[in-house]
Amino acid sequence: MSDLEKYILEQRDELDRMEAVPEEAMWQRIRANHAPPQAPKKAGFNWKWLSIAAIVLVLAGWGLWLFNKGEPTVTVPLQTPTPKVQVPIAEQPKQRDEEQAPVAEQQNETPPPAVAEALPKAKKRSTGKANGQQPTAKNPPPVVSEDEQRLQQLVAQKQREIGLDTLDRAAYADLLRELDELEITVQEARRDLGSGPQQERLMETLIRYYELKIRILEQINYEINKKEYHEALEKRI
Amino acid sequence: MTATENITEQDLVQQSLAGQEEAQRALYGRYVGAMFHTVLRLVSNRQDAEDLTQEVFVKVFQRLDSFRGESALGAWIKRIAVNAALNHLRTADRLRMVAYEGQQPATDEAVDEEDWAHDIRRIHETIKTLPDGCRTVFCLHLLEGYRHQDVAQMLGITESTSKTQYMRAKRLLREGMG
Numbered sequence: 001m002s003d004l005e006k007y008i009l010e011q012r013d014e015l016d017r018m019e020a021v022p023e024e025a026m027w028q029r030i031r032a033n034h035a036p037p038q039a040p041k042k043a044g045f046n047w048k049w050l051s052i053a054a055i056v057l058v059l060a061g062w063g064l065w066l067f068n069k070g071e072p073t074v075t076v077p078l079q080t081p082t083p084k085v086q087v088p089i090a091e092q093p094k095q096r097d098e099e100q101a102p103v104a105e106q107q108n109e110t111p112p113p114a115v116a117e118a119l120p121k122a123k124k125r126s127t128g129k130a131n132g133q134q135p136t137a138k139n140p141p142p143v144v145s146e147d148e149q150r151l152q153q154l155v156a157q158k159q160r161e162i163g164l165d166t167l168d169r170a171a172y173a174d175l176l177r178e179l180d181e182l183e184i185t186v187q188e189a190r191r192d193l194g195s196g197p198q199q200e201r202l203m204e205t206l207i208r209y210y211e212l213k214i215r216i217l218e219q220i221n222y223e224i225n226k227k228e229y230h231e232a233l234e235k236r237i
Numbered sequence: 238m239t240a241t242e243n244i245t246e247q248d249l250v251q252q253s254l255a256g257q258e259e260a261q262r263a264l265y266g267r268y269v270g271a272m273f274h275t276v277l278r279l280v281s282n283r284q285d286a287e288d289l290t291q292e293v294f295v296k297v298f299q300r301l302d303s304f305r306g307e308s309a310l311g312a313w314i315k316r317i318a319v320n321a322a323l324n325h326l327r328t329a330d331r332l333r334m335v336a337y338e339g340q341q342p343a344t345d346e347a348v349d350e351e352d353w354a355h356d357i358r359r360i361h362e363t364i365k366t367l368p369d370g371c372r373t374v375f376c377l378h379l380l381e382g383y384r385h386q387d388v389a390q391m392l393g394i395t396e397s398t399s400k401t402q403y404m405r406a407k408r409l410l411r412e413g414m415g
Contacts, residue, residue, distance in 0.1 A: 004407065004410070005379060005407070007357075008380070011360075015274065015357060015360075015380065019283070021269060021270050021273045023266065023270070026269065026290060026294075027262065030291055030294055030295055168324060168328055170325075180299060180300075184299070
């Protein structure tokens, strides 16, 4: 190390005092434009969380309704005016689901392809009824350890694909802000439902969280590809 | 002396997360000077440095609940600040490394034989005039303490390029100080 480097390192703290820092002005701008975090409300709920909870409840209710319909055999009324026949459930569930699911749900609630494999399993487990086990605080359901891990890997894979760490944040500010807000929401959900008898709701929320996160990451990926395509097109022109 | 002056880092984080404005202001006040200068040295423009420092602290408060205390709070904030500055330089296409074709000094001792003014203010001003690429490498390696291997990874260059750019920065700095 040369004398110049040694001298600079000795004066390192002095270098951080060279210029006047507009400390108060910057603080006022931070406060005006982006309020720092406020104390959590006593009630522990906010509108964002309530909307997620509502979605989860609708999904859970729908799942429960489907589950209750799922007897070993089911009576299926045929469209032609013939007598009711007994049809084994294994031959009919897909068709029945498609008929009964509202169109909006079919269009909007379809998980991303990457999640499709993990999601049904997670949802099935999250009901806790498929194998007769009810999740408790002492015995957390397997989705937290197994399926969450799998979904986390999917998320990590997507993040690697788009190079999230080196991504130009300014160019995708809106989508990245959505990701940040999603993180905050799920942190609140974990805090609110992390222990106690609401584990089932937490699981549903986590599944929904990963689904949304992967959707946003895929959207970023799409935007990146679109940008690259246009840049290549411009170069050709 | 204010009530938050002697507070520990951990308590400062907890109180900030709990929404105590005094703690948030104290956290900001504790690190804003160093972060502003770190960013200023990297982007070499006062207005950009102000805007970026502001963005950095918005991010810090937004993500404070994800701070696990595995590293010092200052190091965690510095990483956010450095990333913000590097993203800014990338967006402006200012991170191109100009090939160094000059004669490299054989040893550091050769450098020391030359006369240079021991004036830290002049060094500060001269650093700001260095070309973007080599200034970035110089600041990250010498002043922020990143190894060449890490600098190379952060800037998407080879370790060898990082070392060469560092040598170039030293040479230009010395010439500017002469």
